[in-house]
Amino acid sequence: MEHVSTTTLITILIVMIIVSAYFSASETGMMTLNRYRLRHLAKQGNRAARRVEKLLKRPDRLISLVLIGNNLVNILASALATIVGIRLYGNAGVALATGILTFIVLVFAEVLPKTFAALYPERVAFPSSIMLLPLQKIMMPLVWLLNGITNILLRMFGIRSNVRPSDAVSKEELRTIVNESQSQISRRNQDMLISVLDLEKVNVDDIMVPRNEIVGIDINDDWKSILRQLTHSPHGRIVLYRDSLDDIIGMLRVREAYRLMIEKKEFNKENLIRAADEIYYIPESTHLSVQLLKFQRNKEKVGIVVDEYGDIKGLISVEDILEEIVGDFTTSMSPSLAEEVLPQSDGSVLVDGTANIRELNKAFNWNLPSDGPRTINGLLLEELEDIPLPDTRVTIGHYNIDILDVQDNMIRQVKVTTALAPHQ
Structure with a gap:
């Protein structure tokens, strides 16, 4: 390079440092992106997000590409700095060039770009993907060769190279994500999301109306008392039983009873019993998440909770489960x-x-x-x-x-x- 001027070498050296900074920032920006936000933007049609997502499908290839580019320009920059140092200061210029170049590379090609990329990953990763994607295709043979050698070495140490990290999150990780999203989600909505996650930890017997608080009508009471209970009932469904809850007849929909009052001339106990629905029984150990799905699948809204011996423990409704998620309804008759x-x-x-x-x-x-x-x-x-x-x-x-x-x-x-x- 004797025929190349020192000014040209210094210019090329500066360009190499800029390129090194580009590769360093790209690597950090790509790896620190929020994958869930990236996936959301890609589904929304953001082209830059789609480019980055395509690159991150094979992170091993992306890292190989960045490292190849970064090391090539750093080695070339080192050689150029040595030549410039010798031209300017003779043999002493080698040590001087090494020290100065090390400082410049660390500050301007490593620490500064990587710090900026870590703070603003999208502002770095999205534009850099414009060059990285075609560059990856051009350098694919070299990337493939480098990955092949690396995989062979990993197998020699008994390490599998075909393992892909999963983006799935556990319930506890999701709980942490919800708790740390205060700037995006209101506190009330956070509590609701956490309550949904907690449904699997709570059984129906934890929130059921206990047996002694179940509102029901004893069909053996006098007719006037039954009518009074129907007209003053705060609930949409009432248990019908004979003498005690151990002899349940069915679940009466109050609205159906009102319809019978209007349409039938003979509104009596027999018609009331005939209008009652069959009781839907629920084991006391059923998780709320499971029971909510069962209510939906069976098209039921209320069930009687029983223990392992079939004895009645209490009553639970869809509203009780929903209250676990959103909080007490204003229509609840129980004290808050x-x-x-x-x-x-x-x-x-x-x-x-x-x-x-x-x-x-x-x-x-x-x-x-x-x-x-x-x-x-x-x-x-x-x-x-x-x-x-x-x-x-x-x-x-x-x-x-x-x-x-x-x-x-x-x-x-x-x-x-x-x-x-x-x-x-």
Whole structure:
């Protein structure tokens, strides 16, 4: 290169550093792209996203292409810098050129472009794909050769080279994605999405209406009492039974009963029984996610929950499952959690004994045991194995629970204090 001027060599050297920076930025930008956003943009018809997605289908080929380009220009830049150094400073110029070039490459061809690409991957990856895609086709023989040698070496060490990383995410990873998307998704929608993921962790017996709270009509009651219950029912469906819930007749749709009142001259017990639908039974261990699909598949809205012996445990409806996702409906006749708790200024919380433990854990980020009894009253009775007196304190985990009121063999109100809260 004796006939090439020093100015030309320096110009070529600068171009090599720029090209090296391009390859470095392209590699970092491609590898740090949000794959889910990329897939979304590609489905929306974004051409740049489609080009990048095509390149990333074979990341091994893309990395080989970038490394080949990067190493070629870096080696060429090193040779040119050595020639320029010798021309300007003689033998001492070799060391000087090596030091200066190392600094320039690290700053301007590595750290700076890679940092920018990591911060703004789309602004780097999308434009760079315009050159990388045709360049990959041109250099495919060299890329293929390099990958072939690499794969042979990997097999020698017992490493499979045909393994492709999966883009699928687990439920816990999806939960993390939802929790970290606060700038894109409102808090309420985040809670709903998390609740959907939690459906598989909750059984129907965790949210069912317990047996003693099931609204039903005893068909053996006098006719006036039955009519009064029908006309004042807050529910769309009512259980019909004889004497007790152990002898259930069916599930009566109140709207159907009203239709019978209008259309039939003889509106009596026999017609009411005939209008009742067959009971839909649900095992108590069924997960909510499964039961929601079963309600849809069987075209049912309400079911009776039974244990392994066939005994009735409670009742669950589609609305109960939906409330687990979106929160309590305003039409719910049951008391809301806000009506059952009263936070105190000292950090403690007054809680009704009938409050649901799972709802308390969700609302206050507590960790009270929820795999047994459903209510605070049931939890304390199980813990004490006796009906306590007022002013009794029970410690469960990190929670001090002071029993304030006991009536009719039931704990009516307690005061819950966490270990982190001051207690007076």
